[in-house]
Amino acid sequence: MVNSALSKPLNLSPELEAVIGKGPLPRTEVVKKLWAYIKQHNLQNPKNKRNILADEKLKSVFGKNEVTMFEMTKLVSAHLK
Numbered sequence: 001m002v003n004s005a006l007s008k009p010l011n012l013s014p015e016l017e018a019v020i021g022k023g024p025l026p027r028t029e030v031v032k033k034l035w036a037y038i039k040q041h042n043l044q045n046p047k048n049k050r051n052i053l054a055d056e057k058l059k060s061v062f063g064k065n066e067v068t069m070f071e072m073t074k075l076v077s078a079h080l081k
Helices: 014-020 027-040 056-062 069-077
Strands: 048-053 066-068
Touching: 014 027, 014 056, 027 069, 048 069, 056 069, 066 069
Parallel strands: none
Antiparallel strands: 048 066
């Protein structure tokens, strides 16, 4: 059974839309698109792949320069309604 909370389209903040495009999108799709963006722009910390180095766009979503994968999920939740 699919968790409906995860597949329900959510509205994105303007900051998040600047990174992954227009919503509404389900949370699973948001995370998938974020990872695509991170890989495309080579933003994983080379010394610790679990950490993401924020560029200007991601900094406006995360509020800081570097976050862990787990932190990222929590910080992105604030940009979903």
